[in-house]
Amino acid sequence: MAQGCLKCLKYTMCFANFLCFLCGVAVLGFGVFMMVNFRITALTPTLASFNSANMLLISGIVITCVSFLGFLGALKENRCLLLTFFLLLFLLMLVELTAACLLLMYEGEIGTMVKEDLTKGLETAKGKTGNSTELTSEWDLIQEKLNCCGINNVTDWGDKVPESCCLKNCNSPAVQYRPKGCLITLQNLIEDNFLTTGVSVIVLCIIEVLGMCFAMTLFCHISRSGLGYKL
Template identity: 30%
Template sequence: MGCFGFLKVMMFVFNGIIFLAGAAILGVGIWVKVDSGSILGFLKGIKDAPAEINQILNVGYLLIAVGAVLLIVGFLGCCGAMKESRCMLLMFFVIVLVVFIAEVAGAVVILVFKPLAGQLIEKLGTKVVQNIRKDYGENSDVTALWNATMDTLKCCGFYNYTDFTDSPFEKYTHLYPQQCCHSADFSSCDDTSATIIGCFPKLMQLIDKNTIVIVAVALGIAALEVLLTPSLALSISRSHSLFFQIPQM
């Protein structure tokens, strides 16, 4: 396999990954907007929630837009490389260059404004805890949503188990949700054994742990795409020139 073939394979592999990632993100975005039982629907129903929460509720549209762009980029990259289409590769290069610039700007925004996002969620936390203490154990939708969230993230409440104090569930059972305890015995999950971390601290831990890695990988892939595309396009141009060259007599 020559250099030209290697570039084609690399372009196909990278853009295949981008295409699949775009499909996954698009699917998640559609699910967020369609699923009425999602966490966003729950947050939207919280009374007296901070006005800034409306921006979080638009995350579904953002995911759909990002997924669609990635699908287009992946398609153009794969087909442009396999079909050796300079037009498709040029379109791909322009889009990737714009995305790369946007990623750099987005990375700066994420790193700079991440503390502000944490403050917004903390501000929302008071209202969320009030909602838990009012409806958990009595409202089936709220109860099911929190159970699913805690099962998925392996966490307990918004801050910790005390969020459930004085909730209908705690008043009736004098216990805390099973997700708040390491023990599988529900009857022993009281304030002495409820040691599982809250969902907000757990989420912040995940963000702190993975943000830099995700941003670095995204920027690295975009930079590699920007470097590979002109090389592949130049190789295609040269191969076409040699193919159509008329031998001199």
């Protein structure tokens, strides 16, 4: 009975890690695609290295490597791989919890930093003339998707207001611009999705704890079986 349960646990762990591996490959591929086709430099020049493409690329690499270790360790019943898988999951959970705590503790400072960086990006987009279309395309995308204009309002653009700020009567003297700035819109969007983000982090931590429990259970079973050569 116990052997059957352990075998079921082993193949369940293999299947779960194989699915995570496929998801990691998909995220990695999507990150590479975004990095090649989308360049977010004019919007946030200082935070350009932390854009979504880089984050997806790093997340895909981490998910792929960790899930591969878990899959191979469970399939081969290798104690070294299982222990490495356990430690990596533990470190990832610590990093996630630390990042969540830092975001809560330094929420004001992060908001100020993002505002300053957006200001630099907007000034860069306004100051360029040769590639103005390319540089403002990122702002156009954000302003159209979030229904906002500038950082605080349309006055941030001065006399170079892009068409994406227009709401009504774009080609008439009575033109109407989008009333809200992108900064407050982004803040409201984050606040509206705060609960969803928190629940996602909790679910992710629960999955990681289950993965650690499965890995340690198999590790202890292999140790009791006397398979010392697999260390």
